[in-house]
Amino acid sequence: MSRVDAGELAGIRARHPEAVAEAAARRPRRTGLLGDHGRLMIVAADHPARGAFAAGGRPLAMANRPDLLERLCLALSRPGVDGVLATADILDDLLLLGALDGKVVMGSMNRGGLAGAAFELDDRFTGHRARDLARLGFDAGKLLLRIDYGDPASLDTLAAAARAVDEMAEHRLPVFVEPFICHRRGGVLRHDLGAEAVSRSLAVASGLGGTSAYTWLKVPVTEDPGEMRAVLETSTLPAVLLGGDTGPDPDRAFGQWRDALRLPTVQGLVAGRSLLYPADGDVAGAVDTAVGLL
Template identity: 75%
Template sequence: MPISISDLATVRARHPEAIAEAAARRTRRPLLGASGRLMVVAADHPGRGALGVGDDRLAMANRADLLERLCVALSRPGVDGVLATADILEDLLLLGALENKVVMGSMNRGGLAGARFELDDRFTGHRAEDMARLRFDAGKLLLRIDYEDEGSLATMLSTARAIDDMAARRLPVFVEPFISRRVGTVVRNDLSAEAVTRSIAIASGLAGTSAYTWLKLPVTDDPDDMASVLETSTLPTVLLGGEVGRDQDAAYERWRKALRLPTVHGLIVGRSLLYPAEGGVETAVDTAVGLL
């Protein structure tokens, strides 16, 4: 039976097997429903030490608050699923919030925000065998490439092998590629049309098969470039929401335009929906769903 958030610590301490039991009885659904569209809420940022939203550097640090926001988002019509690390997904399993939802495990969280080794992004999260064992539906990995950082090569190699492992189990894997560079101690992602085009080409060519590979892509600096950028690959794509800043309406319009393109099947959005600059979680999620 589902439990309350206040009971999670007790259940974890006394009945850790409850997680596997909840995973075994969870009702699953296809990745894509009848509409062919996909709306997923992302909450894997804490696993990389990225807890900030806007000016609040620890906004996502309160786990009970984050879980409440996720449960609200998952309850809204049109929300298909959630992307998160093992600890968060297992909390949601125990809360009974993942019934008939797409469950997407976050795979590489070793590139800690601000670390010297950030671009050697090790696979410290879900493995393909974990997702198969827990009956999860897909995985997601982050691939940031800095041509001047050797850590990117290690990430590329481990990414390719992770895609192979997922494909061997017929599990979709969503690859989030960027061309990146360091500005001082901060890694910045290049969202120019040329950089995003190059990242798509590199990500699409990884591993021994691309049969189960999806792309998770940002909207370029100039949204008018997205049509030509997405001609780089035939792989199915979802848009990365990212932080929208203060001008939510402008961000939503960028997403709306890109969602019309033929290879784009949906959105994966996190902090901007769970911690909106204006209004509540319900309003932000409903607005994003309306774009689909």
């Protein structure tokens, strides 16, 4: 991995903050989201803005920004990787590093529901707005929609998500909605990955806003991967698979991803920590394996 000089980036930001907008303006863009293979492969790195740093068994792995940027630059350089999902601070760094040329750039929109906070489900839109994405010439946005039937804060998030879908449609920008039915257990928020809960979450997400023309779904693998076909029949919206933590058995996880990627509405894969912080430390190898699944 090439080295990233944090001091140089900070110096550019201090002396010439306009450099970010200038880099965005001259960034070569590609037409359409899907790659030459007709699929979409996105590397995700929007976790730190929620105060979530753990990766690869290291509790503060993603707190080292130069290291994260180096891993992202390496991942983005691999054949078949279409782009990145991240918050403004990380995307601004990648713009300054010239790592986003010809890539799909997806901005993370709501990051206010900090991991472990009492207000986690009141997930405010503290990240990119639709007009920010349009101004910078970015290609899409992503929002997280966590719904707890026992927490009134979920309604505020639901309403805000619907307005974000409307605003993205007004700018003709795709928005990737990542929905979960969840509940608190021992004070910790848990996602329900049962087939019924995932189906319900997809139905709710599909109906947000005044049009679904620009809405995509970001879908987790269910607890029983054999139920994915029935779950994805809940909606006709295009979907990408959420490549979550592969755990101690990455081969099994990759196999589940491969099976789900064969389903008719699934257009690609969005994966983050499992690729950027693999157990064996081989970022390029992990990314190439994921690309191979497509």
